[in-house]
Amino acid sequence: MSAPMAPAADDAVIGREGLAALVDVLRARGFTVIGPTVRGGAIVLDELESAESLPYGWGVELEAGQYRLRERADGAAFANAAGPQSWKTFLHPARVRQWRAERSDGQLTFETDDTPPPRFAFLGVRPCDLRAIAIQDRVLATGRHADPVYQGRRSGAFLVSVECTEPGATCFCVSMGTGPAAGPGYDLVLTELADEGGHRFWIRSGSPEGAEVLAELPGRIADDAIREAAREGVSAAADRMGRAMPSVDLHRLMAGTLEAPRWDDVASRCLTCGNCTMVCPTCFCTTTEDVTDLTGDHAERWRLWDSCFDLDHSYLHGGPVRPSSRSRYRQWLTHKLGTWYDQFGSSGCVGCGRCIVWCPVAIDITEEAAALHDWANRPADNGAAPE
Amino acid sequence: MNDDRIPTLAVWKFASCDGCQLTLLDCEDELLGLAERVRISHFLEMSGAEGSGEGEAATLAGVGPYDLSLVEGSVTTAEDAQRIRRIRQISRRLVTIGACATAGGVQALRNFADVAQFRAAVYAHPEYIATLATSTPISAHVPVDFELRGCPIDRRQLLEVITAYLAERKPNISAHSVCFECKVRGTTCITVAHGTPCLGPVTHAGCGAICPAYDRGCYGCFGPSNSLNLESMVRQLKHDGMNDQDVMRVFRTFNAASPEYAALPTLTGQDAAAEEEAR
Numbered sequence: 001m002s003a004p005m006a007p008a009a010d011d012a013v014i015g016r017e018g019l020a021a022l023v024d025v026l027r028a029r030g031f032t033v034i035g036p037t038v039r040g041g042a043i044v045l046d047e048l049e050s051a052e053s054l055p056y057g058w059g060v061e062l063e064a065g066q067y068r069l070r071e072r073a074d075g076a077a078f079a080n081a082a083g084p085q086s087w088k089t090f091l092h093p094a095r096v097r098q099w100r101a102e103r104s105d106g107q108l109t110f111e112t113d114d115t116p117p118p119r120f121a122f123l124g125v126r127p128c129d130l131r132a133i134a135i136q137d138r139v140l141a142t143g144r145h146a147d148p149v150y151q152g153r154r155s156g157a158f159l160v161s162v163e164c165t166e167p168g169a170t171c172f173c174v175s176m177g178t179g180p181a182a183g184p185g186y187d188l189v190l191t192e193l194a195d196e197g198g199h200r201f202w203i204r205s206g207s208p209e210g211a212e213v214l215a216e217l218p219g220r221i222a223d224d225a226i227r228e229a230a231r232e233g234v235s236a237a238a239d240r241m242g243r244a245m246p247s248v249d250l251h252r253l254m255a256g257t258l259e260a261p262r263w264d265d266v267a268s269r270c271l272t273c274g275n276c277t278m279v280c281p282t283c284f285c286t287t288t289e290d291v292t293d294l295t296g297d298h299a300e301r302w303r304l305w306d307s308c309f310d311l312d313h314s315y316l317h318g319g320p321v322r323p324s325s326r327s328r329y330r331q332w333l334t335h336k337l338g339t340w341y342d343q344f345g346s347s348g349c350v351g352c353g354r355c356i357v358w359c360p361v362a363i364d365i366t367e368e369a370a371a372l373h374d375w376a377n378r379p380a381d382n383g384a385a386p387e
Numbered sequence: 388m389n390d391d392r393i394p395t396l397a398v399w400k401f402a403s404c405d406g407c408q409l410t411l412l413d414c415e416d417e418l419l420g421l422a423e424r425v426r427i428s429h430f431l432e433m434s435g436a437e438g439s440g441e442g443e444a445a446t447l448a449g450v451g452p453y454d455l456s457l458v459e460g461s462v463t464t465a466e467d468a469q470r471i472r473r474i475r476q477i478s479r480r481l482v483t484i485g486a487c488a489t490a491g492g493v494q495a496l497r498n499f500a501d502v503a504q505f506r507a508a509v510y511a512h513p514e515y516i517a518t519l520a521t522s523t524p525i526s527a528h529v530p531v532d533f534e535l536r537g538c539p540i541d542r543r544q545l546l547e548v549i550t551a552y553l554a555e556r557k558p559n560i561s562a563h564s565v566c567f568e569c570k571v572r573g574t575t576c577i578t579v580a581h582g583t584p585c586l587g588p589v590t591h592a593g594c595g596a597i598c599p600a601y602d603r604g605c606y607g608c609f610g611p612s613n614s615l616n617l618e619s620m621v622r623q624l625k626h627d628g629m630n631d632q633d634v635m636r637v638f639r640t641f642n643a644a645s646p647e648y649a650a651l652p653t654l655t656g657q658d659a660a661a662e663e664e665a666r
């Protein structure tokens with residue numbers, strides 16, 4: 001593993017030094033490289049100055065409402081499932097200034113921000129998140145309401161996907177059809193192997209730019225043995241999903257259970273804190289704030305993440321449309337799993353499990369959907385008196 | 388500049404520690420700009436303003452009228468109850484600043500105890516102390532235009548309220564949970580990642596989620612959010628290692644008398660315990 005590979009190779013094997021080179025090559029090409037790194041007791045996403053900051057030897061133990069780092073003996077960098085943030089932190093930032101206005105001599109001038117957007121390379125995009133980005137593309141980058149901030153950041157982004165070989169107890173991508181193998185949309189994709197054969201990555205390109213980058217990496221030509229070992233690792237992961245969404249027509253399930261008593265049950269637990277929506281890689285809602293300075297001569301409009309769990313999110317003249325936590329949780333779930341199909345032609349959930357992990361009171365979307373399904377399939381009430 | 392057209396600002400103190408008023412003085416960079424936009428007409432914490440050299444009546448109730456009154460502190464004496472009515476009469480807009488003025492403050496702990504007993508325990512001559520049995524928020528006495536939370540208040544939020552007043556717009560002050568601010572700030576949730584008990588999910592945003600950013604659970608100094616599920620929060624705090632008494636204590640601090648927390652004794656079994664004791 002040393003010399004750069006022939007440009008023709010569309011798959012290869014790289015080692016840790018190849019991964020280090022990948023970060024360097026991307027940085028040299030002008031990308032801000034974002035990837036996983038350990039901070040504050042979690043694997044967060046942050047700018048990587050080198051591959052040294054990757055979470056080598058760190059795994060995670062996930063449960064509803066609980067996240068713990070665990071050391072791993074195999075030194076793997078990507079044997080950990082989704083962390084507290086998603087890529088929307090970078091593509092659809094929590095705070096964006098949309099315009100400024102200045103007033104002088106009675107004249108108002110408006111100024112939009114035309115600083116060129118950062119060019120991101122994302123290292124470690126999980127298959128579920130790859131799908132989540134495609135879903136946000138559909139919502140934010142296309143159609144009548146395309147968002148220039150998202151478009152600007154997204155169009156220059158380089159995606160390095162990493163397939164999953166170590167799913168968490170809260171993952172259910174298989175039942176959502178999004179993983180653990182990577183679907184389309186990546187520039188490069190890696191499958192990590194850390195076993196007797198050593199620590200190595202099977203890497204393939206998915207775009208011309210990906211192929212160019214691949215050609216610059218030190219590595220060796222892939223053979224069938226590595227391809228098979230990698231595929232096996234990923235298909236074994238598919239059998240180790242911690243959770244599953246009920247395999248029913250979710251759109252119908254949501255539409256048919258609007259009056260289920262389960263909504264009261266979940267409302268008795270839900271804190272309406274909004275954590276689930278903010279960690280969800282597809283949730284996109286925002287609100288705007290107009291700020292002025294003391295003189296009133298300078299004004300700015302900011303866009304901020306918002307959540308359907310915020311009471312003010314549904315505020316119309318006279319009051320909020322969804323005052324109860326029941327109505328807000330129901331709004332969230334029925335949009336995510338139901339009306340998202342009507343609006344955007346797919347599910348709004350990719351099965352990453354973040355909302356389960358980061359809910360302080362351990363509310364589990366798969367469990368709620370299953371309970372609704374059970375209710376929908378309850379034995380028919382034939383009017384007979386109970387025995 | 389025509390001085391007559393500059394709105395007047397008054398700052399009033401009731402039972403409090405002065406910390407929220409100091410937040411205004413803390414606006415070092417903005418203070419000069421502020422002084423150009425409003426005439427600070429009554430502010431005892433800052434010398435030189437009207438009232439400071441005048442008679443007692445002017446010092447305590449001001450002469451007014453004022454365009455904007457910021458009120459710090461809670462009502463704990465009969466005189467205070469009178470004075471706040473007078474202040475309301477001479478103020479076009481009245482904004483309370485901080486937990487004392489908004490919820491009664493830490494001194495509202497007296498509301499759950501016998502104030503005569505406190506008085507006897509603390510003062511050598513309790514007969515000299517004239518005080519009410521309760522510490523109540525300003526809104527219990529007069530209509531309030533806006534309530535700014537926090538113990539102490541946040542500097543940026545105070546400026547926002549004053550700026551919004553000047554621009555005649557609604558202040559951008561969110562009433563949702565502190566969790567929103569953790570997420571915007573990029574703080575990893577310490578409840579989920581470390582098991583640290585945190586009141587953030589039921590606490591009013593505004594501080595910028597300072598405590599979790601320093602690995603410490605929110606203890607609710609901004610008081611209840613606009614949508615709280617106390618029962619579920621109490622269950623979770625106990626799951627994270629607090630006992631009933633801990634839970635009671637953590638809520639019974641700066642915003643102890645918030646009506647939103649009224650169910651606490653029931654939720655923590657403390658009312659049953661008290662009954663037992665009484666028997």
Ligand code: SF4
Pocket residue numbers: 276279280281282283336348349350351352353354355356365
């Ligand atoms: S709803 Fe939950 S599991 Fe589904 S994509 Fe969002 S955070 Fe992930």
Ligand code: SF4
Pocket residue numbers: 269270271272273274275276277309358359360361362363
């Ligand atoms: S489901 Fe959980 S994370 Fe979402 S708002 Fe409710 S308590 Fe918060």
Ligand code: SF4
Pocket residue numbers: 273275360565566567569570574575576577578579585586587588596599604605
């Ligand atoms: S640390 Fe506290 S305030 Fe922050 S997200 Fe977690 S529960 Fe909410």
Ligand code: SF4
Pocket residue numbers: 565590591594595596597598599604605606607608609610
């Ligand atoms: S995190 Fe909670 S306790 Fe800390 S400053 Fe904010 S509101 Fe107060």
